[in-house]
Amino acid sequence: MKKIYLLLVRLARLAFGAKKAQYQVAYFMSFAGNETFIRELVKQFGSDEVLIVYKTNVKENVLQLQQGHIIKHAIEFKKFQVTSFVKGIKLARVTLFDNYYPELSAINKTKKDYFIQMWHANGAIKAFGWEDPSTYHRSVEDQQRFQRVYDSFDQIVVGSEKMADVFQRSWHVASDKIDRIGYPRTDKYFExxxxxxxxxxxxxxxxxxxxxxxxxxxxxxxxxxxxxxxxxxxxxxxxxxxxxxxxxxxxxxxxxxxxxxxxxxxxxxxxxxxxxxxxxxxxxxxxxxxxxxxxxxxxxxxxxxxxxxxxxxxxxxxxxxxxxxxxxxxxxxxxxxxxxxxxxxxxxxxxxxxxxxxxxxxNTLNDGHSSARLIKQVKERCTDE
CATH class of the missing domain: 3.40.50.12580 (CDP-glycerol glycerophosphotransferase, C-terminal domain)
Incomplete structure (x- = not known):
């Protein structure tokens, strides 16, 4: 089933071809709690330049953002709805993720794709990735698939050197992929x-x-x-x-x-x-x-x-x-x-x-200004293109 699903992701990616980006930023949302950052994104780029691709469990939160006229463009990514996932990536210059998305293992990135992982937690107590005990009981094919997802990110945002170490160990990524600018989800606790x-x-x-x-x-x-x-x-x-x-x-x-x-x-x-x-x-x-x-x-x-x-x-x-x-x-x-x-x-x-x-x-890098730093980087990336 997984192989068939990921094959469909690849086919959907091919079907969209070299479609021109319509948005500066796409934010893939599977957790609530980062609405402050989304508001700032829209404030800086404009509501016509931000696309939210959301999972069903946060639908109510997205509806509130729409009703408050914060966001204009949103796509619901229901389970196994591969076209929504691929569309979200193809239509944006920069894509932000707040979670692990297995579909990324089937996305053949192009030079125009730029993926930033914001994660959904400021620190880590639980093990994940290669430090999860269950990972080593999975097949080599599964492990390779996991790593393709980890490797797909161009930046991984963290709020401390401690969390940087966790990602390097858990996802086997290089230090230069870790973006030590503070964690945007914590900004509201300084407001x-x-x-x-x-x-x-x-x-x-x-x-x-x-x-x-x-x-x-x-x-x-x-x-x-x-x-x-x-x-x-x-x-x-x-x-x-x-x-x-x-x-x-x-x-x-x-x-x-x-x-x-x-x-x-x-x-x-x-x-x-x-x-x-x-x-x-x-x-x-x-x-x-x-x-x-x-x-x-x-x-x-x-x-x-x-x-x-x-x-x-x-x-x-x-x-x-x-x-x-x-x-x-x-x-x-x-x-x-x-x-x-x-x-x-x-x-x-x-x-x-x-x-x-x-x-x-x-919390060594969290100071209430992490969103501003990340948005500045996203702007620079969009301008460079």
Whole structure:
């Protein structure tokens, strides 16, 4: 099936031939949260020069951008709809991606094609690419296909030397492909107006949180793996002056409800019309496991503590893998039982050592101006052509 699908991608590429670019930039969107960058793209290039090629899971976010008259041109890339994918690439001078797209292994790049990988995470705790344990159990043909995707990128944008090292190891790419200009998705965490708007939105919609200490539990999404908490989760203790918000991936909304129903008092869920990024702006404590959300949270002035609740560490390492350097740096901050988690919640409220370490290692190039730097490079590339 994969061979047939990728053959169709190649044929679609040939069918479009040397079609002239109609847009300066195409942005391939599979994750929400980078709308600030998209707005800046449109501001700098004009709405007629920017094309959004989006996956169905972010359709609502794209509709909001369209309704707000931010973007004019968008193509939905549904599963196996190869013409949409190829069309997006052929119609733009520069193409930006926020994820791994297997279709790129079947795209024979020309000199006119220029691909930039922006990724969807500011740092890495989970292993991926060649550091994913499952990669070495795949066929040589699969491994070669993976590498063709990695090699297709002309630039890979990062927010730290630490993340540059991760990409070099995980994707086997040369250092000169790494674009050390900061991570555009973090710019909003330096923007006081955006932060204040997020806080006012929550205060208006959820005034009961105003006088509470907000603890946010946001574990990573486990693709193709069912999510379940440890048996002793019912023993979680939320302080009287606090509320613990459970926020899972949108695909796990039903599980989110089940967790809250099986939890003691002061454990709640919040409707997803308030984004996870907005919730970060009012939380003083983040509980996560292997999610890159920790790197984003550490940039906010309200961040007081990050707790890594890694009750399934051994199993996760075996099936998904985590970055060895991250484990070495933060092993002492990982808690494995609900009893340990309760202690961390109670006594770790003012401990900013983890926050400092996260920023020191993973946010060194992020300063709120990464989007401007990247857009400047894209402009130069378009002008050179």
């Amino acid at each position: 006081e107006s955006w932060i204040e708007k997020a806080r006012k939105k929550i205060q208006t919609k959820l005034p009961e949180l105003t006088q509470k200490r907000v603890i946010l539990y946001a574990p990573t999404y486990r693709k193709d793996v069912s999510f379940s908490l440890p048996d002793d989760w019912r023993k979680i203790k939320v302080p009287q002056d606090a509320v613990l918000i459970v926020r899972l991936h949108p695909h796990l909304a039903n599980v989110e409800r089940q967790i809250v129903d099986a939890s003691p008092d002061r454990v709640i869920m919040v409707d997803h019309f308030i984004s996870t990024q907005e919730l970060l702006c009012v939380a003083d404590t983040l509980i996560t496991d292997y999610s890159s959300i920790a790197f984003d949270f550490s940039l906010l002035d309200n961040a007081r503590s990050v707790i890594f609740f890694t009750y399934d560490l051994e199993e996760f390492e075996r099936t998904v893998g985590i970055q060895a350097s991250f484990k070495a740096a933060f092993l002492n901050q990982m808690v494995n039982t609900v009893e340990q988690l309760n202690d961390a919640i109670l006594f770790g409220n003012s401990d900013k050592n983890v926050i400092h370490k996260l920023n020191q290692q993973w």
